[in-house]
Amino acid sequence: MNPPTNLTNPTKAPTPAGGTPQGVPCVSRTDVLRPVPAPSVASAPGEGNPHFAQLGGEPVIRQLVDRFYAHMDALPQAAAVRAMHSADLGPVKRVLTHYLVEWTGGPQAYSVERGHPRLRRKHQAFAIGPHERDAWMACMQAALDEVVSDATLKAQLAQAFARTADFLRNDAAHAHQPSR
Numbered sequence: 045m046n047p048p049t050n051l052t053n054p055t056k057a058p059t060p061a062g063g064t065p066q067g068v069p070c071v072s073r074t075d076v077l078r079p080v081p082a083p084s085v086a087s088a089p090g091e092g093n094p095h096f097a098q099l100g101g102e103p104v105i106r107q108l109v110d111r112f113y114a115h116m117d118a119l120p121q122a123a124a125v126r127a128m129h130s131a132d133l134g135p136v137k138r139v140l141t142h143y144l145v146e147w148t149g150g151p152q153a154y155s156v157e158r159g160h161p162r163l164r165r166k167h168q169a170f171a172i173g174p175h176e177r178d179a180w181m182a183c184m185q186a187a188l189d190e191v192v193s194d195a196t197l198k199a200q201l202a203q204a205f206a207r208t209a210d211f212l213r214n215d216a217a218h219a220h221q222p223s224r
């Protein structure tokens with residue numbers, strides 16, 4: 045959803061059909077989104093994006109990630125996506141937790157360790173089409189249903205996840221420039 049430099053401010057990202065709720069993590073055309081402020085700018089947890097605090101901080105995000113991968117292990121339609129992952133989910137759970145902490149407006153847990161997210165590039169090794177997108181999203185929706193009780197927050201997060209998962213499609217029908 046935007047040029048490479050604008051990874052950070054949802055208010056500057058192009059508004060998708062139906063609009064972007066203020067503060068909802070947005071997907072950049074180059075990557076996923078980050079809530080304000082930019083990774084290079086020191087920020088207080090939650091600054092510019094209320095979701096980290098609304099969710100209950102890192103413990104709840106860790107729980108969300110645990111449930112997400114539990115569903116990926118269990119849901120038949122997610123078997124192909126599970127097979128893309130390492131047998132040991134420990135490392136990716138940790139990375140995804142840190143990513144989501146930052147994505148929702150918490151401390152820069154991800155970028156200080158792993159640099160710019162560049163999620164599209166990091167997913168290029170995996171064939172992601174509509175089936176994989178929907179399977180990933182089914183796992184995340186099930187985790188959100190279990191972990192997030194606030195209906196509005198859950199809907200906002202689900203929308204942002206769905207947009208991000210669709211952005212990561214790299215099938216022929218959804219080709220992006222390879223450098224992104």
Ligand code: HEM
Pocket residue numbers: 076125128129130136139140143158163166167170172176177180205208209210212213
């Ligand atoms: C659309 C379907 C998706 C598929 C099939 C997919 C698949 C994968 C796979 C196979 C890995 C590597 C796991 C490993 O090392 O064992 C990975 C890493 C990762 N994924 Fe996804 N993913 C998808 C969507 C998403 C979405 C929507 C997000 C964020 C909201 C996301 C965030 C991440 C992150 C942060 C990493 C770790 C990146 C790093 O190494 O720094 N993924 N994904």
